[in-house]
Amino acid sequence: MSDPHPPRLPDREDKRTFLQKLAEFIHPGPDSIAELIETLAEAEENHLIGAESRAMLEGVIRMADMTAGDVMVPATRMDLVDIGDDYDVLMHGVIDTAHSRFPVYEGERENIIGILMAKDLLKLQRAPELNIRALLRPAVFVPESIRLNDLLRNFQGNRNHQAIVIDEFGRVAGLVTIEDVLEQIVGEIEDEFDIAEDEGDIYGLADRTYRVSGDTTIERVDDAFGVTLTGSDPDDEFDTIGGLIAHEMGHVPKRGEHHTLAGLNFVVMHTKGGAVKWFKVSPVADEAP
Structure with missing residues (x-):
């Protein structure tokens, strides 16, 4: 016949050393997300985790508070x-x-x-x-x-x-x-149109046209093609070629659309998040009939 009052199992053994218990008493664990992220930064500084691992862990933590x-x-x-x-x-x-x-x-x-x-x-x-x-x-x-x-x-x-x-x-x-x-x-998942930053934001293609990043500064485009890009309204100021072309077109450009400005033909190759990632650029005079 089974014992109606079985003996109580011993509590799970605490295998922490005295020094570990003392360290946890002096430095308790994080109590907030901000403290947890700070702990991850300290772990990276102490070479316990790498920079990429820390960034991914932070992303997982922050994602918990984000919605669709x-x-x-x-x-x-x-x-x-x-x-x-x-x-x-x-x-x-x-x-x-x-x-x-x-x-x-x-x-x-x-x-x-x-x-x-x-x-x-x-x-x-x-x-x-x-x-x-x-x-x-x-x-x-x-x-x-x-x-x-x-x-x-x-x-x-x-x-x-x-x-x-x-x-x-x-x-x-x-x-x-x-x-x-x-x-x-x-982080951002790259596709076939993304290139490393050190490869440049303007570079030549095999068909003697050029691929230009949408966030390339207008000044850099001017220097590269020997033109002066200005909008229809001289009072408007834009920093990037993507912003200028979108303003001139009057809407968010879509892939395949094109616009001619200052003797250059800008064809939208790729967009993401409502912004142009890449243009295909060629002088109008060099275009095939």
Whole structure:
């Protein structure tokens, strides 16, 4: 017969040494996020962790207090696909924006009915009789207030790469991707258009044109091409070529758009976060007919 009063198990043995206990008494652990980040900085100074590890750990800590609304692309800058467009219009939009996934709407932009994968458009090429609705994948909707750590778990668990962000009134507030979340931890994720800073912000291409970073100063562009770039309004002052071109165009430039200024043709190669990352620049006189 079992003992109704089994003996109490001994408390877990505290294996800390006296000096460790004394050190923890004198220097207790961090009580706030700011103290925790400061502790990480001290660990880096003491060569316990590297600079990259510290930056990533700080990103994880700060991410816990961030929401989808903090990192989303606003609804006004979302690239959407109209379900009513024909195939040529759809393909043109996909090529211009170079995204792999597109929210699809019907009627009003607020009415998101699904997600279209760019690669699925190839199926329409091979079988034009297919209905584009059959290619749509379910759209994921998340509240603007969702924490990024919770959102990352949702992305991992559901194998989704993007979600439509909804505000408190049920309207579309923006779009958030798994890349937006991961960049809070590891920093900006570079793509094929990003080059190291030491490679320069202006450099020649094989076709005798030039790639120019959008954040290149106007003065540097002037010196490189022997021109004087000024806007239509002399009173306007801009520091970067991206800011000047966007102002002259009157809207946020999109990939494939071009603008001529001071005898130079600026073609938008790549945009990110509403700003031009790279222009392709060539003198107007050197352009092929």
